[in-house]
Amino acid sequence: MHLLRVSAALLSVALQTSMRYRLDFALQGLMALVWLGWTLAPLLLVFGERPSLGGWSLDQALLVMAFFIALKGIMEAFIQPNLQQVVEHIRRGTLDLLLVKPADAQLLISLGRVEPASLVQLLGGAALAVVACQRLHLTPQPLHILAALALLGGATCILYSVWLIAVSAAFWFVRVDNLANLFEAIFDAARWPASAFRGWVRAVLTFVIPVLLMTSWPAMALLGQLDLPQIALALTLALAFLLLARLAWRTALRHYTSASS
Amino acid sequence: MRHPLRIAAALLRVGVAEALVYRAQIIIWMLATTLPLVMLALWTTLAAEGPLQGYSEDTFIAYFLATILVRHLSECWAVWAINEEIRAGSLTLRLLRPLHPLWAYAGQVLGDRPLRLAIILPLVGLAFLLHDGPDLTADPLHWLAFPVAVAGAWLLQFAVHVLIGALAFWTEQSLALWSVWFGLWALLSGYLVPADLLPRWLQHLNAWLPFHAMLGLPVEIALGRIPAHDLLPHLALQAAWCLLLGAAALALWSRGVRRFEAYGA
Numbered sequence: 001m002h003l004l005r006v007s008a009a010l011l012s013v014a015l016q017t018s019m020r021y022r023l024d025f026a027l028q029g030l031m032a033l034v035w036l037g038w039t040l041a042p043l044l045l046v047f048g049e050r051p052s053l054g055g056w057s058l059d060q061a062l063l064v065m066a067f068f069i070a071l072k073g074i075m076e077a078f079i080q081p082n083l084q085q086v087v088e089h090i091r092r093g094t095l096d097l098l099l100v101k102p103a104d105a106q107l108l109i110s111l112g113r114v115e116p117a118s119l120v121q122l123l124g125g126a127a128l129a130v131v132a133c134q135r136l137h138l139t140p141q142p143l144h145i146l147a148a149l150a151l152l153g154g155a156t157c158i159l160y161s162v163w164l165i166a167v168s169a170a171f172w173f174v175r176v177d178n179l180a181n182l183f184e185a186i187f188d189a190a191r192w193p194a195s196a197f198r199g200w201v202r203a204v205l206t207f208v209i210p211v212l213l214m215t216s217w218p219a220m221a222l223l224g225q226l227d228l229p230q231i232a233l234a235l236t237l238a239l240a241f242l243l244l245a246r247l248a249w250r251t252a253l254r255h256y257t258s259a260s261s
Numbered sequence: 262m263r264h265p266l267r268i269a270a271a272l273l274r275v276g277v278a279e280a281l282v283y284r285a286q287i288i289i290w291m292l293a294t295t296l297p298l299v300m301l302a303l304w305t306t307l308a309a310e311g312p313l314q315g316y317s318e319d320t321f322i323a324y325f326l327a328t329i330l331v332r333h334l335s336e337c338w339a340v341w342a343i344n345e346e347i348r349a350g351s352l353t354l355r356l357l358r359p360l361h362p363l364w365a366y367a368g369q370v371l372g373d374r375p376l377r378l379a380i381i382l383p384l385v386g387l388a389f390l391l392h393d394g395p396d397l398t399a400d401p402l403h404w405l406a407f408p409v410a411v412a413g414a415w416l417l418q419f420a421v422h423v424l425i426g427a428l429a430f431w432t433e434q435s436l437a438l439w440s441v442w443f444g445l446w447a448l449l450s451g452y453l454v455p456a457d458l459l460p461r462w463l464q465h466l467n468a469w470l471p472f473h474a475m476l477g478l479p480v481e482i483a484l485g486r487i488p489a490h491d492l493l494p495h496l497a498l499q500a501a502w503c504l505l506l507g508a509a510a511l512a513l514w515s516r517g518v519r520r521f522e523a524y525g526a
Contacts, residue, residue, distance in 0.1 A: 050313075182290075197303065
């Protein structure tokens with residue numbers, strides 16, 4: 001209960017901070033919408049050449065894209081701004097101020113900032129999913145929707161974990177903005193259905209950095225193509241990633257020696 | 262004539278030394294250029310069912326390998342440096358030196374080329390050797406045109422970086438605009454998709470825009486996809502864009518410097 005209260009307080013402060021420059025806020029929301037349209041361009045280009053991509057039709061691939069856009073929105077709203085700030089804290093030594101506060105440090109660094117403008121993408125992703133379902137003449141069963149949402153939650157956990165592990169590396173390397181760049185570049189592959197890839201590219205993107213699972217599996221769940229063991233497997237994987245990230249963060253904290261000392 | 266050459270050599274030496282100091286950063290930065298590999302995987306999946314507009318699986322492999330090489334040869338990151346230095350006020354230091362800051366940026370950017378090439382050339386070379394099929398052109402005329410086109414591509418990149426970077430004199434931060442530009446560039450330059458595969462109407466429009474000259478042109482020259490008699494018109498268009506964007510960048514930069522107040526410095 002205490003944990004929830006702290007989380008709520010952190011989020012509300014973060015929201016107020018990010019909405020203080022109103023013009024900037026509106027511009028960011030607008031930009032997010034423009035990006036949404038642009039994200040679709042490569043997909044339409046590919047399907048202009050061929051009616052199917054690795055067994056996925058355009059409308060099914062739109063569903064994957066919807067989950068990609070939503071997940072990107074979640075990442076840019078909640079995950080990215082926070083973890084970037086931690087890196088800044090580490091570089092300047094102001095992390096000390098957070099560490100002495102009477103709450104879990106991981107919680108404090110994970111919910112300190114929010115970019116609500118990016119949530120426009122979450123809405124955009126939801127809208128796109130509805131459009132794709134309509135074009136597919138698909139009325140997903142409530143159970144399938146539930147599974148898809150659970151998998152999206154799992155994907156969020158994996159994303160957050162990968163970021164936290166990258167940030168933990170910042171305790172040693174100090175500058176990891178490029179690491180973030182690297183991850184974003186890899187995450188971009190998630191906009192395509194998993195079976196669009198073959199060979200080792202697919203293996204790496206499924207098992208090492210499971211970006212393909214994050215979007216393709218929720219889409220498959222919505223289409224009713226996943227069974228229970230697969231969903232359980234994905235959620236277990238998400239949990240494992242969370243634990244691993246927690247471990248990495250604790251280990252990194254133990255090695256923390258502040259900036260000026 | 263000796264004097265400017267000495268300055269250029271010194272700038273490059275400093276650039277190389279700097280690149281070696283931040284080598285880990287540059288290597289990660291290089292790894293982040295995985296997009297051509299992802300697109301390669303995607304297009305070869307599609308081409309496995311049959312060639313697309315004359316691009317077979319093998320052509321796609323050669324195309325994206327060459328893309329990676331050209332991208333690293335013509336890569337630029339000045340817009341981040343300019344934004345950061347304007348925002349933090351450290352541009353003042355550069356302005357005090359008896360050398361135009363743009364020369365310094367150019368030297369810094371070009372200084373990382375040896376390190377980049379030392380990593381990327383063996384990889385791309387090996388991949389070309391392992392992959393059998395149609396690949397690079399054997400025509401000497403094309404090989405003569407290739408370095409010219411790469412140099413032009415880099416100049417265009419640099420001009421755009423300075424142009425967008427200089428906007429930060431007015432807006433304090435122009436990286437959002439940069440990402441919009443990058444989105445356009447990625448689609449139209451041949452980075453995500455060979456320009457020949459764009460919809461017909463977009464191809465006609467794109468033929469007059471600067472994007473293709475910034476990446477696709479040198480790549481297609483290396484693959485011998487541009488007929489010899491078309492080389493000169495293409496290079497001429499590239500040169501024209503270099504002049505236009507270069508002049509615009511210089512003009513905007515000098516206006517911006519005049520209103521620069523070095524916040525916090």
